[in-house]
Amino acid sequence: MTSFPILTDGDVYSSFEYEWVLEAMREAFVERAAGTLEAPPRWRVDAGEGELVFTAGAATGAVNAAGFRVYETFPETGADHTALVAVFDATTGAFEGLLAGYAVGGLRTGGIGGVAVDALAPDDAQTLGVLGSGFQARSQVGAACTARSFSDVQVYSPTPEHRDSFATKLDDEGDPSVRALEDAEPVVREADALLCATDSTGPVFDPDWLEAGTHVTTIGPKYRDAHELPPAVLERADAIATDSLPQLEAGDRPSLLSNDQLDRTVELAEVLESPDCGRDGADEITLFCSVGLAGTEVVLGKRLLAELA
């Protein structure tokens, strides 16, 4: 093979549409429900001062994509660092192309979050709350606002410049209006859907602020000894879902979820097939634990290559 398509973050971010991301993730969950999404737990390899982490998988149904994402956990970062996503045809094994950068990893997590909000938030959800203003928060908001028609988005993160810049940037992109608040409490209290997308190792809100009927998504750490979510939310949640039970259970550190909580957690693919497994009334609290279903990067990578390469 002498040449193949390569997409960089610049290629992706300048031209992608959240609709593609959501469609690709819905296709991935259809395959997950049908049992055609191979998604083994991550493989971590010591690689000097850091690790290489592989998430490989395949969607062997209609999507027909196989491949992997690899990222590194070195303390250093910079323009000479990159993750890689490689896409193969799952029937023939032909190599279809490479995505170098971080866009696929972030966008597929955002897309999964968007599918989860659509499946679990109350039908009349109007206000989207966001705790965190980084890379992950951005794609969560983009996908959630494509999946559902929120009337407004309220964001809080501890550094004023970060939350203001985040809100200004997203507000400029069009509907809905996005504004930064100076305190987490009203963001949580007024949210119909609350997205926690931080790297905080301690709870980022007081669980007493959480009102009946709210959907909560947690993207950040969810270990027993490091978690952005107040543990009380797990006790209060009427339904708990995740994108991958095996990945949730395969963590290298003890999970924030007790065994009883793990036992009642359902996969998002199951909720999409059988909505009864999810929200059962406007006053319920629902929780989505995003862990990163393997195989989804490859499904999105294939779609991005098809659209942009």
Added chain:
Amino acid sequence: MTSFPILTDGDVYSSFEYEWVLEAMREAFVERAAGTLEAPPRWRVDAGEGELVFTAGAATGAVNAAGFRVYETFPETGADHTALVAVFDATTGAFEGLLAGYAVGGLRTGGIGGVAVDALAPDDAQTLGVLGSGFQARSQVGAACTARSFSDVQVYSPTPEHRDSFATKLDDEGDPSVRALEDAEPVVREADALLCATDSTGPVFDPDWLEAGTHVTTIGPKYRDAHELPPAVLERADAIATDSLPQLEAGDRPSLLSNDQLDRTVELAEVLESPDCGRDGADEITLFCSVGLAGTEVVLGKRLLAELA
């Protein structure tokens, strides 16, 4: 990251030198002996009609390379298929480049074989015997003839056109002379070092042909139920070495080697450090079981990127 070096098989094969390959493999074994070569067993992932197989590793000493090779096991092949080797800096995690194709996989196996022949063949070895005339045989001969000054090479494979074309091509490249024989027996009887590089699932020679003092390398299948080597060679061998004991033991099918034979097998890195572990006299039979030490692809990939990119 918007661009990075990529080498194709054409780039590599048109310009590489076997000296680089041997030097890189010797460096890898120095790291193996020092305990700085991370080389976990392969990771295989179901990917539709085939598998994706990952060999990841890192040389965290002087070589300072981390990364992986991925190849696929789909029944189909063709110009739109490729393996990939990705190289990262093992200290900073910076991405250094990609090699797309099969050259690195074949050349590093050849290079390991060359180091093994140099370490294990009798000092006055003159004749190199080769069973097989494919991709792997070619790099085995190239590296062995760079590591040692053989006076002649004799090759046999069952298809006359294949062995003739192989011999003609290599003979044209210079010393030593290479010729194809019509029968395996004289190739085995006259060899001081014998390279078996076939994909045969049954023994490719009669063990009675093997004369005292010969070194034998087996590249092909070495399972209990599929092996190119006559099992009697394992019983006759005075010393057995391999590039990776964990990989030899981690096979997904039972090994051709009995537990007793595995127990007396030493790593090539150990032979290089302590030659006593290898050949102990001109009349001994030595055996090298090539299984593919992970991490070596990355070490060679880094060298090729440094030389050619």
